[in-house]
Amino acid sequence: MDWGRSVGIREITPPPLTQKAHITPCKNGFRLSLRASTKEQRSYQQAVRLKLELDPASRWDFAHELGHIYFYDTSIDPPKRVYGHDVSGEETLCQQFAAELLLPYDRLIRLSSSQEQLTVESIVFVATAYGAPLRAVVRRLVQDIMALRAVCVIISSGVATSWPKRCLSDKPLPKTGIEIYSPPEPLLEITGEHLLRNEVVRQVCSSGTYCNSDICQYYHDNSFFVEGLKLKTIAPRNACLFLFHEQKTVRMERLLFDR
Numbered sequence: 001m002d003w004g005r006s007v008g009i010r011e012i013t014p015p016p017l018t019q020k021a022h023i024t025p026c027k028n029g030f031r032l033s034l035r036a037s038t039k040e041q042r043s044y045q046q047a048v049r050l051k052l053e054l055d056p057a058s059r060w061d062f063a064h065e066l067g068h069i070y071f072y073d074t075s076i077d078p079p080k081r082v083y084g085h086d087v088s089g090e091e092t093l094c095q096q097f098a099a100e101l102l103l104p105y106d107r108l109i110r111l112s113s114s115q116e117q118l119t120v121e122s123i124v125f126v127a128t129a130y131g132a133p134l135r136a137v138v139r140r141l142v143q144d145i146m147a148l149r150a151v152c153v154i155i156s157s158g159v160a161t162s163w164p165k166r167c168l169s170d171k172p173l174p175k176t177g178i179e180i181y182s183p184p185e186p187l188l189e190i191t192g193e194h195l196l197r198n199e200v201v202r203q204v205c206s207s208g209t210y211c212n213s214d215i216c217q218y219y220h221d222n223s224f225f226v227e228g229l230k231l232k233t234i235a236p237r238n239a240c241l242f243l244f245h246e247q248k249t250v251r252m253e254r255l256l257f258d259r
Contacts, residue, residue, distance in 0.1 A: 021061040023068050025078040032065055034058060056133045056235065060098055067097030102132045103140045117247050118142070118150045120210075120229050124241075127234050134234055134241070135179070142181045150243045151188050152181040153195065155205065157238035160230070163205035167196055188222050188244050204228040204240050214248070 023030045054062060071090060072079040083090075103126070111122070118141055127137045138152045155163070159177035166173070173192040180190050195201050203211045212227035228242035 021065055023065045025072065025080070027078055029074075030069060030072075030079065032062070034061055034065070054131075056127070056131050059102065059131055060133050060136055063098035063101045064094045066101070067094030070097075099136065099140055099144070103130055103137065105144065108140065108145055117245055118145075118243060120227055120241050120243055123152070123243075124229075124231070124234060134231070134236065138181050142183055149183055149185075149187055150245050151183070151190055153190060153201075153242040153244070154179045154181075154236075155195075155201075155240040155242070156236065157240075160205040160238070160240045163202065167202055170196070187246070188219075188224055190244065194219055198226060200226040200228055201240075201242060204230060204242070208232075208238075216248070 021032070021034045023032050025031075068090070069079075071081060071083040073082045108126070111126070123134070123137055123141060126132070126141065127134045130137070132140075135154070138154070142150060142152050156177035159174060165171070173195065178195070182188075182190075198217075200211045200213050203209075208230040210227070210229040213225050216223050216225060223246075225245045225248050226242060227245070228240055230240050231237055
């Protein structure tokens with residue numbers, strides 16, 4: 001909340017039902033419309049006054065909207081937009097702004113330098129410690145931190161529930177509900193056949209417990225190890241998170257947040 005005050009956020013209100021989070025200029029600064037995603041629809045003015053913590057999705061929206069402020073001349077009251085309306089380019093920049101604000105690159109680099117590889121535990125740790133959405137953390141770690149080479153797959157709770165039947169019937173995978181995040185440099189091409197035939201994926205979707213492959217697996221001339229777990233303490237809850245590694249997974253000695 002203090003970030004917003006320092007750059008000119010003067011009021012926080014829920015947006016109309018048909019609109020997403022957005023900012024609009026107002027006297028002495030900006031009005032931020034931010035949708036609550038908590039069960040208890042607490043008034044935003046009360047949230048600001050009591051300095052309550054936002055949930056990860058709302059924190060990300062908050063940080064994203066702060067990025068839009070830099071497209072305005074704040075020396076004028078109310079602020080006046082001074083840059084063009086390249087919506088796609090501006091949204092991309094604001095997503096990057098939110099990533100830099102909530103998931104600082106230098107801190108994550110220090111985290112990666114202390115680990116030989118990315119693990120599902122480290123993803124959950126960062127998401128919990130930094131209060132950021134899981135998907136944003138995955139994009140940051142997999143696509144921006146080059147030292148942590150892995151392909152990440154998130155399977156929604158609905159698709160994970162039907163996974164055992166799909167494995168038996170060889171049904172094609174749905175077009176939605178499976179997200180794949182790969183590093184900029186090609187590492188491993190993940191296909192539907194690849195996922196359906198993988199024992200670690202099957203076991204995690206079936207049992208909901210952590211599982212990893214102890215033996216190197218081969219697929220289309222690529223060798224890899226797989227680990228995965230069902231998310232129980234962070235959103236999207238009951239979704240399954242998988243990592244495809246070049247090295248065998250090294251388990252952390254201390255328990256983290258989602259084991």
